Each structure stands twice: as structure tokens, then as C-alpha cells.
Amino acid sequence: MRSDVSRWMLLAVFLLALPFGASADWGALNMPVGVTEISKEVYTLHMRIFYICCIIGALVFAVMIYSMFAHRKSKGAVAADFHESTAVEIVWTIVPLIILIAMSIPAAKVLVKMEDFSDSDMTIGVTGYQWRWHYSYLDEGIEFYSQLDREHNAARQQGAEVDLEQFGEIYLREVDNPLVVPVGKKIRFLHTAADVIHSWWVPDLSVKKDAIPGFINENWAKIEEPGTYRGKCAELCGRDHGFMPIVVIALEQADYDEWVLDQQNKVAAATIDADRAWEHQELVATGEAVYQSNCMSCHQKEGQGIPGMFPAIGGSHIATGDIDTHIETVLNGVTETAMTGFSGKLSDSELAAVITYQRNAFGNETGDTLQPAALKTFRQGQQQTLLTQPQLVTDTGVN
Amino acid sequence: MSYSDNTHGDTHHGDHDDHGPAPGLMRWVTTTNHKDIGTLYLWFSLLMFFIGGAMALIIRAELGAPGIQFVDPMFFNSMTTMHAIVMIFGVVMPAFVGLANWMIPMMIGAPDMALPRLNNWSFWIMPFAFTIMLSTLFMDSGGPAGGWTLYPPLVLQMGDSFAYVIFAIHFMGISSVMGSINIVATIFNMRPPGMTLMHMPMFVWTWLITAFLLVATIPVFAGAVTMLLTDRFFDTSFFSAAGGGDPVMFQHIFWFFGHPEVYILILPAFGIVSSIIPTFARKPLFGYDSMVYATASIAFLSFIVWAHHMFTTGMPLAAELFFMFSTMMISVPTGVKVFNWVSTMWRGSMSFETPMLFAIGFVIMFTIGGLSGLMLAITPADIQYHDTYFVVAHFHYVLVPGAIYSLMAATYYWIPKWTGNMYDETLGKWHFWISTIFVNVLFFPMHFVGLAGMPRRIPDYSLQFADWNFVATIGAFGFGFSQLLFVYIIVKCVKGGEKATGEVWEGARGLEWTVDSPAPYHTFETAPVINESTLTR
Numbered sequence: 001m002r003s004d005v006s007r008w009m010l011l012a013v014f015l016l017a018l019p020f021g022a023s024a025d026w027g028a029l030n031m032p033v034g035v036t037e038i039s040k041e042v043y044t045l046h047m048r049i050f051y052i053c054c055i056i057g058a059l060v061f062a063v064m065i066y067s068m069f070a071h072r073k074s075k076g077a078v079a080a081d082f083h084e085s086t087a088v089e090i091v092w093t094i095v096p097l098i099i100l101i102a103m104s105i106p107a108a109k110v111l112v113k114m115e116d117f118s119d120s121d122m123t124i125g126v127t128g129y130q131w132r133w134h135y136s137y138l139d140e141g142i143e144f145y146s147q148l149d150r151e152h153n154a155a156r157q158q159g160a161e162v163d164l165e166q167f168g169e170i171y172l173r174e175v176d177n178p179l180v181v182p183v184g185k186k187i188r189f190l191h192t193a194a195d196v197i198h199s200w201w202v203p204d205l206s207v208k209k210d211a212i213p214g215f216i217n218e219n220w221a222k223i224e225e226p227g228t229y230r231g232k233c234a235e236l237c238g239r240d241h242g243f244m245p246i247v248v249i250a251l252e253q254a255d256y257d258e259w260v261l262d263q264q265n266k267v268a269a270a271t272i273d274a275d276r277a278w279e280h281q282e283l284v285a286t287g288e289a290v291y292q293s294n295c296m297s298c299h300q301k302e303g304q305g306i307p308g309m310f311p312a313i314g315g316s317h318i319a320t321g322d323i324d325t326h327i328e329t330v331l332n333g334v335t336e337t338a339m340t341g342f343s344g345k346l347s348d349s350e351l352a353a354v355i356t357y358q359r360n361a362f363g364n365e366t367g368d369t370l371q372p373a374a375l376k377t378f379r380q381g382q383q384q385t386l387l388t389q390p391q392l393v394t395d396t397g398v399n
Numbered sequence: 400m401s402y403s404d405n406t407h408g409d410t411h412h413g414d415h416d417d418h419g420p421a422p423g424l425m426r427w428v429t430t431t432n433h434k435d436i437g438t439l440y441l442w443f444s445l446l447m448f449f450i451g452g453a454m455a456l457i458i459r460a461e462l463g464a465p466g467i468q469f470v471d472p473m474f475f476n477s478m479t480t481m482h483a484i485v486m487i488f489g490v491v492m493p494a495f496v497g498l499a500n501w502m503i504p505m506m507i508g509a510p511d512m513a514l515p516r517l518n519n520w521s522f523w524i525m526p527f528a529f530t531i532m533l534s535t536l537f538m539d540s541g542g543p544a545g546g547w548t549l550y551p552p553l554v555l556q557m558g559d560s561f562a563y564v565i566f567a568i569h570f571m572g573i574s575s576v577m578g579s580i581n582i583v584a585t586i587f588n589m590r591p592p593g594m595t596l597m598h599m600p601m602f603v604w605t606w607l608i609t610a611f612l613l614v615a616t617i618p619v620f621a622g623a624v625t626m627l628l629t630d631r632f633f634d635t636s637f638f639s640a641a642g643g644g645d646p647v648m649f650q651h652i653f654w655f656f657g658h659p660e661v662y663i664l665i666l667p668a669f670g671i672v673s674s675i676i677p678t679f680a681r682k683p684l685f686g687y688d689s690m691v692y693a694t695a696s697i698a699f700l701s702f703i704v705w706a707h708h709m710f711t712t713g714m715p716l717a718a719e720l721f722f723m724f725s726t727m728m729i730s731v732p733t734g735v736k737v738f739n740w741v742s743t744m745w746r747g748s749m750s751f752e753t754p755m756l757f758a759i760g761f762v763i764m765f766t767i768g769g770l771s772g773l774m775l776a777i778t779p780a781d782i783q784y785h786d787t788y789f790v791v792a793h794f795h796y797v798l799v800p801g802a803i804y805s806l807m808a809a810t811y812y813w814i815p816k817w818t819g820n821m822y823d824e825t826l827g828k829w830h831f832w833i834s835t836i837f838v839n840v841l842f843f844p845m846h847f848v849g850l851a852g853m854p855r856r857i858p859d860y861s862l863q864f865a866d867w868n869f870v871a872t873i874g875a876f877g878f879g880f881s882q883l884l885f886v887y888i889i890v891k892c893v894k895g896g897e898k899a900t901g902e903v904w905e906g907a908r909g910l911e912w913t914v915d916s917p918a919p920y921h922t923f924e925t926a927p928v929i930n931e932s933t934l935t936r
Binding site for chain 2: 029030031032038041042045046049050052053056057060061063064067068071072073074077078079080081082083084085088089092093096097100103104107108110111112114115155156157158160162164165167168169170171172173191195196197199201203206207208209210212213214215217218231232233234235236237238239240241242243306308309338
């Protein structure tokens, strides 16, 4: 008793499937093969289990569909009376079991290989923050924060009139400071987090590991080809979880060595930069840029905040009152709120600039100028009294 | 106790057992009748289905195109979190409990549930629990936004409304545990002579096993959320490394509840499909015994696979291997069930009324979800799949065209028994076909974007994912709005329609079909005689 509805809807399914098949982007359909030995083996496992599933599915559905057409009452089919067979039950328990065992052996082998962290050539510490990554090259003495590129960050704000096409496939997958690594070296990653759980995922390297506050997780990759590999935080970590991308640039050894030297020189320059006297306008201009990358997503473009969630900066008693309280708030954050401390995340110059900016923008007219050198003194004094962690930025091995 | 009360009632009311319910609104507040309470549960879950569905549409509207168009990312996170809580605890679970209330006593030939007053209470907790839960969305600190899995430390960043969330979860848990105890007590104590365990309909069997899962795991969940509550408000450090705790310990405790919970959401569906397919194939269920053993095996395995949700948390290799092997094992009993359903259809005399369409849709699309589950079991590959849209596609295939389809199948199958009227068959078929097209347009593309690298729980994405997300959004709106047709069909059927016979379906077997349609307010006040013709096997 095949009704008209069924006949028409079957036709509709077929017609609907056509345009999707013809027009959609077939490039982004499958797992990337990747650029490490492990990622290639994982891809092979993925395709093998996929084909096994397709075969099982095809067989089961073929039997069902044949039965639905052949054994219908409207065609005069009379129901048979069989309803059990121990032999058949045993067969379809044992056969899947054999397939599973055959599949589990290669999977276990790859897993054992993935979990072998020994004999690494270099180690990079990766720390998750809301919402940026911190990379620390333990042997080279280089460390820096890496967060969503400023243009992308502006484009993703609600109501932003920005044409996203210009960014293309890297939209939301571009950072200010990418992680730079050499090819052909076994790189060990040590993952942890400062606030909540994050997860460091780069599909092309087939690495995904949770960054858990208070614990250190290991991971490794040995990249075979130079290139740029992009990933994202994979564990929900709050409001801007979708906006903390990862960019890994793999360079030939010689290029990598050059990059290392360059970075070490920059650290030295930043230390000198913090000690010189800055112009008020220079601080405000720098501070605006720092504000837009670090503060704007919560406190909003015009410093108005979001009522009930994030306080306003324009006219706030912190940004217009005692400057020490203001510095304290920016450096250490406010406990039990989303306001994290920026001490160590931003350089002394950036901190001084953003505080100066906040005190002279959004209708705040204090006229204050906070020199980076003054902030540095404040911060060091505070650290000595609080006996907190050693300085993060200025202690790096410059020499 | 209750059983003897009911027996007493039987002798008392023996000759006027057709007396109806009390009139007016108080009927529903004070009722202890299993049919009334079943009806309340079913209407409640239908209402929640639309609330949870509206949240899903907000999520899909935001994801329709790249960029942030409609909602703040924080509210987006609230929507993904609340959508899951509402759909799991407010739709699928209460709907199954509603079906259990309506059908289990009628299927085993009992006059009512064993603990009727407890039954009333376990329903009436639910509307209050969900009012509290949903009210957090209107509080200053907003609704829960850390995902339904409530992972600390993120969830502990929530404002004071967190206390309301935990309170509501405790209420839901109490309701579920009481409902489960009632079901176990009914099945063990209220069966008439002749209705042995191995003669019970499959729906009764699957619910019996589900009830044990609930009783075993809900207290674990209650413990975990209580620890969250004290961590948040009373300065304990169960899940904070700074105080000697461990955030990953929460995940272990949560998933020790959470994985059996996944089967709580699907085992009663297996029972429904095992009731419907034999009816419309006009042939007994193939391999009844193996179906029972397979269900029990799945329930047992569900307790030893929990950490497959946690392959990226940095477990030792030995644990990863163990959880990979145990997870792969689950596909064996699940496969047995699918093969048995196909064998039941084989050489039957099939007709394709709406319940059968939904049941067949269930078997096919649940199998697709089951196969992607097998892929997810392969740990090295899972490390790539984990927390991507591939996982979202997987669990929606088992939950929407799986659990939800089984609920729709059950509604069409039993609504003539509940109302005494046949539903509109043509509209029912339309409902099936429209839903089935859109549900695949909605969820199938998620496999692609997930494999290609789109994480879950994000409000915005790179442009290479735009096409498929747009397709999924079309599917979501199509599927969502086609459910209004479902409501129309139900309301139309409640109001009137072609009168249903007692048997309703030509091939139907079982005690529920031996009473009139609509089922009288009190059924089986005298224990029925159990024989060949009244058993499902």
C-alpha cells in the first residue's frame, strides 16, 4: 500500500540531493592527511574504518531495502513464521568481533607510537589563557603570547561591516605571533592552562591535547614539510572560545635559527624600550591598539561594557580614580570575575600605554601619563612583596 | 503495599470500574492514575521539545553565515548548553517516562504503577525544575554557558545563577530516580501469573534495564554537581588543582554518569522499535532472547567505557587502550539488535503506516549514527574527531532520527489507544517524509565540516565551512517548522477522527491491544489471563 505521499517524497529526496551535490564545496569534506608520520597513519586508520562502516552499512541497508520492496503486504507477501535461530545469532556476534579485532590491532599500534614522548629534540611549553596561547621555548629562552589577529578580531565583532571574503579560509585562523618551529625535529609540547581547560589542536599535525590548569600534559610532533598549519582551541573555554586560533609555521632549520636570533634581539630591544621616557600622545596611540586587541571584546569599543556582564571603563571609578588601584586591577585582575590579570601577558610598555589610554579616552579626562618605567618599578615592587612568580618578560635569556 | 491496595480496590469497585477521573483542573494536580500521569509527561516533553528546538534555531541562525549576526558569543554558549539540558532532561527522558507510565502497566496486565503517589510527585517536580533552570536565562549573571557537561573550572566562572542550575539538576535527578524506582517496582511486583520475565514485551524489558541504569548513575551525577556547588560557593577544592583537587576527576565522575545516560536515552527507543516492527511486518520479533541479552550487555558495557569521551585529557596509554577496546565491544550487541530488526522484516508481510515509517527511519539513521560511533571508538582517529562537528553529527544522528524518531513512532503507534481516534494517516506520512529530508539536510553536512576541522561550540567559523553550515541551517529551520505539523496531527487526533478499534493494528499483539480504544480509565483491575494470543512472543 504505497501511498502517493511516499512516491512524491522519494522523488523530492532525489531532486533535493542534486543541487547539493553539484554546487557545494567538495574540497572541505574530509580529514586532512597532514604533514607528520602520525597524521598520515591516523588518516589511513580513519579511511579504513570509514570504508568498513560503508560496507557494513551498505549490506544492512541493501537487505532492508530489498525486503521493504519484496516483502510488502500490498504485493501479497505472506509472513513467514521463523523468529529465532541460535546459529545465526552466533554468526553475527562472532563476525563483527573478528572485524573489530582486525581493526583494533593497527589502531593500538598507532596509539602506542603517539604516546611515545621519548627522545625529543626540543621542548615548547604551551599555556592556554582566556583567550590566547602562550608559547615558551624552554631551551631558547623565547616566550610570547599568540592571539587572534587584530583585523580578524575587529571583523568578528557583532555589527562589524567588514567583508569577510578578504580573509577567505584563514578567517579567524590568523594570529599576531605564530608559533615557529623547525622541520624534521621531534618537538615535545608541554600543555597547561592558567584559568580554564583549553585544548591545543592542529589537524595537520594530528595533535590535540587538553591544557588543564595545574597539570602538565605531554604531546609531540615531527613535521615533515615546511609550511603554515592552522588550528583552533578545541575545548569550550568561555565567551571567546571560538576566537583563539593556533598558527604553526614550520621552517627549514637554517631559517628557523635565523628566526630564533631575531626573536632574542627583539626581547632585548623591548627591555630598553620600557626604560626610555615616552610622549603622552605616543602612549595613547599605542594604548588604543593594545585596548582593541585585549580589552575590547568585553569592555566594548566605546568603553561602555555590557551591563550586568562587563563593567564600563568610561566614567568608571577605577579608570578615573586612584591610579594605583587602576594599575593593580589591570596587573592582577579581579578574582571571581572574567577580568584576568595582564601582568606578564603584556609588556611594561603596553601596560603603561593601555592604562594611560583608558584614563584619557571614553570621556575620562584625568590627563594622567603613566611611564613604562614607573609601571615597571610598581610591578617589581609589588612582586617582591607578594613573592609571586618570577618576572616573565624581562628575565628571558637575552644574552 | 500498593499492590495489595490495588487488589483491595478491585474487589471494592469490581462492578463499576468504568468510573472516570475527577472533573476539572485538580484532576491533573492530584491524579495518581498512570494514564493521566503518562499524558502529563508526554505533553510536558512536547512543550519542552519546542523550547529546546527554539534554542537550536537560534544556534543555527547564528551559524547560518560567517560573522556574528544575531547573538553575543556568551549567549550563544548559553544556548548550546541549555539546548542540550532541555533536550536530554526535558524532552527525551520525560517522554520515555511518559510512555512507560502509559504502556508498562497495560503491557504487563497491571492495574496501575506500583507507587502511584510517588508517580504523581515525580512528574510534578519536573515543571518546577525546568522553570528554575530556564529562569536563569533572565537573571543578571545569565544561564549556564559552560556546556551541558558542566566542566570545571569553566563552569565555576558562572555568576550566582549557578546555584539555581545545580538546584534544578538535583530536582530533575530526584524525579528520574523516583520514576525509575517506580518502574522497577511495577515490573517486579505487578505482573499477573503467566507473565514471566522472558515473556514481557521488549519495551518493558528495555525500560527495566534503563531504570536500573538511572538508579545507578543519577546519584553519581548528583554527587558531582554537589561538589561543583561547594567548590563554587563554599571554597572547597574538589576540582581545583590549587587546592589539591583535579579538574579531570570531574570529567571521570561526570562521564561515569554520562555514558550510561547516553544509553538511558536510547534503550527505551530500542524497545519501541522492537514493538512496532513486528506489528507491521506481521511477524514475531526475531531473536527475542538475544535482544534481551544484547540490551543487558549494552547496559553493562555502558559502565566501563566512560573515558572514551576523554581521550585528549592525557590519560595513560593503558587506560586509552582499555577504553578503546571496551568501546569497540559495544558495537557487537548493538549490531545484534540491528540484525534482529532486519531479520524481523525479512519475509514478513509489511505495510508502511506512519509508525512503521518512523521505525524504519530509526533503524537506518540510528545505524548511520552507530557506525560513526564505531569510527569514534578508534582512539588515534578520535583525537582528530574529538570536539568537532563530526561528534555533533554523530550524537545528533543517534538522538534525533534515533531517540526522537522512536518517540514519534511511539506516538503514532499508540495514540489511537490513548484517544480512541485514528490520526490522519496522510498527514502522518507527510510529517515523516518532510522530517526525514530535513533532518538529513541538517545533520549530514556536519560530518563534513567536522572532518575538515570545524570545532564544536563556536559561534563563528572560517569561510570554507560556510556552504555546509548554510545547508545545515536550512535543514534546521525545515525540520523545526515541520514539527508544527506533528502538533497539528496530535491535536486533531485528540479532538476526533475515525474511531479506532481495540486492536487498532492488524498485526498488533500484546495485552494493550486487548482493551478498548480509548483505554478505559482503569484497566486490568482483575488480572488478565495470559496465553499464547495475549503475549507478544
